[in-house]
Amino acid sequence: MHGNDDGTRLAALERVFPAERAKAFVDAVVAIALTLLILPLMESASEQGEGGAGAWFSEHSGQILAFLISFVMIGFFWIGHHRVFAxxxxxxxxxxxxxxxWLLTLVWMPVATALTGHSGTGDRSFVLVYIAGMAATGLMWLLVRVHLARHPALHTIGAARVRExxxxxxxxxxxxxxxACLAAxxxxxxxxxxxxxWLxxxxxxxxxxxxxxxHPAAGTGAAADG
Incomplete structure (x- = not known):
């Protein structure tokens, strides 16, 4: 009987790992994704001929807008992840x-950003691909939150915050x-x-x-608070 208990504990340990390495890995991948966003603009800047800064900003306004939106959205997703995984x-x-x-959907975003930046917002298919990528990120994040709600031993989040x-x-x-429907x-x-x-x-x-x-259970990974 005692041997069975030891085997159960060992099996549980093999399926659960400390969170710190996973958090560091996420931070590194997000940093790379943010860096990749700027590469198309750096390439276009290096190829800029005559016309000055005004001409460059005018010519690449679509790319700049796509870069800014994507940077803010990836930052938004990362802040949410950081607050939860703390x-x-x-x-x-x-x-x-x-x-x-979830990270796969984030690293796709620089590709979608480059596509929409080059094509402009007039091509609905590229804008739809861009928004669909964000929707995929949102879906994966929802699944992460549901998984945490179903496994309170992994965290110390209070019950009300899990539901929220x-x-x-x-x-x-x-x-x-x-x-996505509006874009389509x-x-x-x-x-x-x-x-x-904003709604x-x-x-x-x-x-x-x-x-x-x-009403999900509060986290039991340590002393949970509300």
């Missing part, structure tokens, strides 16, 4: 794979879907479709009833 004390295999999938995190992630995913069906809207993200408050109130009486 309370994560261990990572499971499932959380590792979900984090990798899932609600906010779901609301943001719906808003990305709405932005409203001619000329371009990046302005992303302005719907996160109303969207959060919309999804609250969907969660019903779901």
């Amino acid at each position: 309370r994560v004390v261990a990572v499971s295999n499932g959380l590792l794979w979900l984090s990798l999938a 995190g899932v609600a906010v992630a779901l609301a943001n995913l719906l808003l990305f879907g709405a932005a 069906f409203v001619p000329g809207i371009g990046y302005y479709a992303l302005l719907v993200m 996160s408050g109303p969207a959060r109130r919309l999804v609250d009833p969907w969660l019903g009486r779901w």
